[in-house]
Amino acid sequence: MKHLLSINDLSESEAIGILNTAVELARVSDAPMKKLPTLRGRTIVNLFAEDSTRTRISFEAAAKRLSADVINFSAKGSSVSKGESLKDTAQTLQAMGADAVIIRHQASGAAHRLASSQWMSGTVINAGDGTHEHPSQALLDAYTLRKHLMHGAQNLKGLHVAVVGDILHSRVARSNILLLSKLGAAVTVIAPPTLLPFGIESWPADVSYDFDDVIPQVDAIMMLRVQNERMNELYFPNAREYSRYFGLNADRVKRMKTSSIIMHPGPMNRGLEITADVADSARSVIVEQVSNGVSVRMAILYTLLTGEGIESGALA
Amino acid sequence: MSVALPPADMSRALTRISHEILERNGGSNNLVLLGIPTRGAHLALRIATIIEGIESKSVPVGALDITLHRDDLRLRPPRALMPTKIPTAGIEGKDVVLVDDVFFSGRTIRAALDALGEIGRPRTVQLAVLIDRGHRELPIRADFVGKNLPTSRDQSVKVHLSEIDGVDEVLVGRAGEL
Numbered sequence: 001m002k003h004l005l006s007i008n009d010l011s012e013s014e015a016i017g018i019l020n021t022a023v024e025l026a027r028v029s030d031a032p033m034k035k036l037p038t039l040r041g042r043t044i045v046n047l048f049a050e051d052s053t054r055t056r057i058s059f060e061a062a063a064k065r066l067s068a069d070v071i072n073f074s075a076k077g078s079s080v081s082k083g084e085s086l087k088d089t090a091q092t093l094q095a096m097g098a099d100a101v102i103i104r105h106q107a108s109g110a111a112h113r114l115a116s117s118q119w120m121s122g123t124v125i126n127a128g129d130g131t132h133e134h135p136s137q138a139l140l141d142a143y144t145l146r147k148h149l150m151h152g153a154q155n156l157k158g159l160h161v162a163v164v165g166d167i168l169h170s171r172v173a174r175s176n177i178l179l180l181s182k183l184g185a186a187v188t189v190i191a192p193p194t195l196l197p198f199g200i201e202s203w204p205a206d207v208s209y210d211f212d213d214v215i216p217q218v219d220a221i222m223m224l225r226v227q228n229e230r231m232n233e234l235y236f237p238n239a240r241e242y243s244r245y246f247g248l249n250a251d252r253v254k255r256m257k258t259s260s261i262i263m264h265p266g267p268m269n270r271g272l273e274i275t276a277d278v279a280d281s282a283r284s285v286i287v288e289q290v291s292n293g294v295s296v297r298m299a300i301l302y303t304l305l306t307g308e309g310i311e312s313g314a315l316a
Numbered sequence: 317m318s319v320a321l322p323p324a325d326m327s328r329a330l331t332r333i334s335h336e337i338l339e340r341n342g343g344s345n346n347l348v349l350l351g352i353p354t355r356g357a358h359l360a361l362r363i364a365t366i367i368e369g370i371e372s373k374s375v376p377v378g379a380l381d382i383t384l385h386r387d388d389l390r391l392r393p394p395r396a397l398m399p400t401k402i403p404t405a406g407i408e409g410k411d412v413v414l415v416d417d418v419f420f421s422g423r424t425i426r427a428a429l430d431a432l433g434e435i436g437r438p439r440t441v442q443l444a445v446l447i448d449r450g451h452r453e454l455p456i457r458a459d460f461v462g463k464n465l466p467t468s469r470d471q472s473v474k475v476h477l478s479e480i481d482g483v484d485e486v487l488v489g490r491a492g493e494l
Contacts, residue, residue: 017396024381024397033434038384066384306389 003115003124004300006133007178014303015182016154019143021299022292028065029295039068039305042099047089048127049075049105054266054290055127055136059102062297068305071098086110087119094120100305101125108132108171123304131169131197131230137265138175140296141222142183144289148261149219157184162214163205164190165224165246165273168197169231172265173224177205188214192246194235211246215255222263223248223274239272249275253283261285317489320465320473326446326484329462330359333444334366336460341411346439348410349377352428353398356416358479359446363415376403380414385427402435412438413460417475419445422456447486449473 108130115124181204351360364377444460
């Protein structure tokens, strides 16, 4: 495994290998000395053509804890805003000797283009491409689910997870549904019909339009952000109606299983898909998702950047 | 392929190493045993049990995974990480005995010394190994050796322990044969 572009690049055992590696690496984040020499001398470029808080800083923290050199590159303030193409940007990074590029781009398939072109030779990690995939987010969500609900089991067999909201524009939903089903969990997606992608029936998930019906059955509820910036049509009448049918509020939380947890990949629209009191409640693991993100991204970098030039990337 | 150390001899070697550790350190008061996973960790537990039997008190024992400190990470496929368990009292000011199964190039122990340095500052660090097969690539030596086993570089040495492999034995053979 050289690149991480899609959850489909991972077998079940490779995904579990990354989660297990993350468990060991989480101890580094707890130790007073938060640094390992593992990737010393390697250069990792954060190429972010689209805005990001959590993903960019957690990849940066992960790379730095493994002693890699990190170059941050965002579209704003670089020649991309002058109209430089992805190809020219990639060739520049290659000329500077980047060992890995972590790319966030508004175009679906941008990471794949970078990896399959001959523009650069390094490892490519997809940190979100358009409405396609966001594999590192799915891995950290699986890590969080496993830690809270699986009591030491390796996979997610027997778990039932609801993914609620703007499925149509969500790369997080697509990667999560692929990974959760790969790890044995059942997934139900809940959204207004206008926010479901074409062909959803072929995804490994059930579809429901009734949030209240599903709530008591599930072990975790994953809320998605309503992506206003990608909505150039009217997908629902107004925000109040959306909240009433698909928002998570205190009343709905009361009907959840007592052991179940609330997740959100962030950033949240407080008051739209989730109310502020629910987001800050004891059930919510939203902040913990962020710290788990650092451990999981360390595990991804470790898995992809050790043993270069060796074809089989499976963990021994 | 031949058996270099049968079960009874392995048990005698570990008992002798345990006595030597106690003799060198004047008892077990300040000792911490840290095994290097996978088999070193089991050997450390066995030595701790033997020392408990001799001194009638328990010895802090743990495991130290050194994978992230290796200098050959670029040359090999990614390795699965093993648990590191440091005894709650820590290693600060202690006499730490690292325990490993086969002592070869010395690179594992170099990595272990780096890993230890990030956890604390022991008073001394000592090394106990079941098999010393020679061919050092670094200026590192062992303090306690179960058996010196002269080998050539193209041979390989494999330690089997009953906890993992169901049998206690040390095998020597041509590389690829084991």
